[in-house]
Amino acid sequence: MLTGRRSPVALCLVALAVLMPGAPSIAAEGLFLARILMTTAGSFGAVLGSATNATTESTVRYLAPTACTARDLIVDFTGTTTARTVNLRVNGAATSLSCSVTAGSPTCSNTFSSVNVSRGDHLSLSLSGGAQTGLAALVSFVCRP
Amino acid sequence: MQKDCRVALQRPDFALFGTARAAISRDGNASSGLRWDMVPRCSPPALALLVLVMAGSPAHADSVGGQFLARISLATTGSFALVHGISNLTRTEFDAQLILPTNCTATDLIADFGGTTTARTIGLRVNGSATSLSCSLTSGSPTCSNTTSTVTLVRGDYASLAVSGGTQSGLIGRASFVCVPEPDAASGRLAGFGALLLASRRRGRTPRMPGRAPPARAIPPVSLANDRREVDAC
Numbered sequence: 001m002l003t004g005r006r007s008p009v010a011l012c013l014v015a016l017a018v019l020m021p022g023a024p025s026i027a028a029e030g031l032f033l034a035r036i037l038m039t040t041a042g043s044f045g046a047v048l049g050s051a052t053n054a055t056t057e058s059t060v061r062y063l064a065p066t067a068c069t070a071r072d073l074i075v076d077f078t079g080t081t082t083a084r085t086v087n088l089r090v091n092g093a094a095t096s097l098s099c100s101v102t103a104g105s106p107t108c109s110n111t112f113s114s115v116n117v118s119r120g121d122h123l124s125l126s127l128s129g130g131a132q133t134g135l136a137a138l139v140s141f142v143c144r145p
Numbered sequence: 146m147q148k149d150c151r152v153a154l155q156r157p158d159f160a161l162f163g164t165a166r167a168a169i170s171r172d173g174n175a176s177s178g179l180r181w182d183m184v185p186r187c188s189p190p191a192l193a194l195l196v197l198v199m200a201g202s203p204a205h206a207d208s209v210g211g212q213f214l215a216r217i218s219l220a221t222t223g224s225f226a227l228v229h230g231i232s233n234l235t236r237t238e239f240d241a242q243l244i245l246p247t248n249c250t251a252t253d254l255i256a257d258f259g260g261t262t263t264a265r266t267i268g269l270r271v272n273g274s275a276t277s278l279s280c281s282l283t284s285g286s287p288t289c290s291n292t293t294s295t296v297t298l299v300r301g302d303y304a305s306l307a308v309s310g311g312t313q314s315g316l317i318g319r320a321s322f323v324c325v326p327e328p329d330a331a332s333g334r335l336a337g338f339g340a341l342l343l344a345s346r347r348r349g350r351t352p353r354m355p356g357r358a359p360p361a362r363a364i365p366p367v368s369l370a371n372d373r374r375e376v377d378a379c
Binding site for chain 1: 212228230243246324
């Protein structure tokens with residue numbers, strides 16, 4: 001009967017893995033940070049930069065430069081007087097990456113949904129709840145290759 | 146019969162090696178009584194190769210993380226601007242803040258305020274406070290960079306830029322920095338496990354996930370005829 005002990009090669013490599021825990025798997029990630037002023041009755045917003053909400057989705061669409069997985073949505077609607085939902089849209093269609101706020105709880109987060117984005121997809125946000133003067137939505141998410 | 150052997154595992158395709166003690170059973174059957182009792186030793190070439198491979202992984206300090214690129218119009222009064230995208234100077238920091246979607250380390254600030262008539266300092270602010278990631282320029286030397294400071298950012302932080310020096314009509318300032326994703330301990334272990342898998346495939350052994358206690362198990366019988374090629378001296 002053959003018996004064995006801990007693999008010697010494994011010991012060497014485990015030591016390396018422990019000593020070098022920073023060997024990460026993320027090559028590069030797209031960070032989408034948007035600030036959307038809710039000054040109009042529009043329900044669409046750009047996924048990055050600062051802009052007002054829009055009534056026409058095509059005016060706020062951005063082109064995805066690479067395939068990635070969108071996730072980790074975080075939203076701050078501080079000052080909202082009404083409940084609102086923010087949703088990532090891909091090619092004009094709603095996705096599962098969304099979250100909702102209320103006047104009493106104006107921030108929300110979604111770390112459990114992920115959406116596959118292909119190179120060339122059109123990205124936009126939908127924001128419900130309508131216009132509110134002086135209100136800005138802070139919306140961010142990451143898109144990892 | 147029991148016999149101690151020195152076994153060299155210097156395979157040409159992989160430089161990890163060690164020493165082994167072999168016990169051969171009385172009936173001479175190599176598949177019985179052989180104990181695998183190796184003392185680990187990583188050869189310098191293999192170690193160097195693995196270090197290089199792991200050090201070259203993309204999320205180390207010299208890699209590309211999230212990129213923040215700001216273009217700031219200084220035609221308006223104020224001292225705050227967005228960290229990303231096009232914005233005007235604003236007096237109220239709240240209007241210049243963006244929320245961060247992930248943990249990362251901000252570094253490598255670079256700024257170009259070509260045409261400025263006054264000295265300025267550009268700095269990253271987090272949750273309304275200044276950070277060490279800043280740099281200063283003058284009218285005679287209107288660019289600056291900071292590659293030495295790092296700032297740890299956490300998901301949910303509010304980031305903005307501070308720009309001193311005030312209004313200057315027609316001036317556009319540009320400031321950029323990167324934010325390297327936080328190393329993931331689990332990913333690190335997976336990377337180690339991947340290397341282990343590679344080595345084990347070459348050795349024909351099944352790897353174990355690092356961090357978990359290896360269960361005691363029997364090694365499948367090994368043909369002596371095959372092993373002899375690796376026995377240097379007995």
